[in-house]
Amino acid sequence: MFENTLDNYAHSNGLKDANTFFKVLFAISTMLVSLVSTSPVVPLLITIFVSGLIIFEAKIPWKFYLKFLTIPLTFGLISFVFMSLFFGVGTHILDLGIFNLAVTEDGFNLGLLLLARVMGGFTCMAFLALTIPMTELFCELERFRIPQIITELAMLMYRYIFLFLDEGINMYHAQETRLGYSSYKKSFKSMGMLGSNLFIRTWIKGEQAHLAMESRCYDGSIKTMKEPENLKSIGIRNLTLLIIFEVTLIVIVYFTGNLTLF
Structure with missing residues (x-):
């Protein structure tokens, strides 16, 4: 299934042996650069580079x-359309002729910037x-002084998301094996029963699951088996390449700050 495949790839991808803290540092710093960009150029470059x-x-x-990008891309495109039609002022690029709706220069540029930022930020999160397996990621977050209660809540939420999905898929x-979706009428009835019983x-x-944790001496604190990696294991070469990459993006942000499509 999709949710199992996601976790499987995190444990068996081509970059699984790379320094975890280096990957977290790269993703977060790149995402911040994407968010502060005032033109869509840098976020789109980040989307292409990180996707590669x-x-x-x-x-x-x-x-x-x-498939993983489908949902954020859909929401980004919807936001782009709404911002192009209902936000911004300026010269009309396209008059729809329906309810006086029109695409303005300011709205189009703002919507494109939002779409680019969404995709740039999401590719970094992807x-x-x-x-990175989630257990290693939560362990590395301690370096950023994230309160322990927040990381533990995130770990529990991550676990219960899969629990929720597994129950829904099994139901x-x-x-389906009992022909519950053989017709539209049965499909609506089956979905209603699934929704009412799933919670x-x-x-x-x-x-x-909570009883199982308590039987294993759970005392309110979740311990992870993996220790945070040594910063020295990143290597001078990798750290230098990261700095050069981020500085290059910042320079591009500076020179493309006022760049718009219209």
């Missing part, structure tokens, strides 16, 4: 990666999710 790393270096299948397959089933599973 994910596909060609991490060896993530491009079909799976495109790099983290597809190249869906059980209904109760996941609540019970959550209670069972």
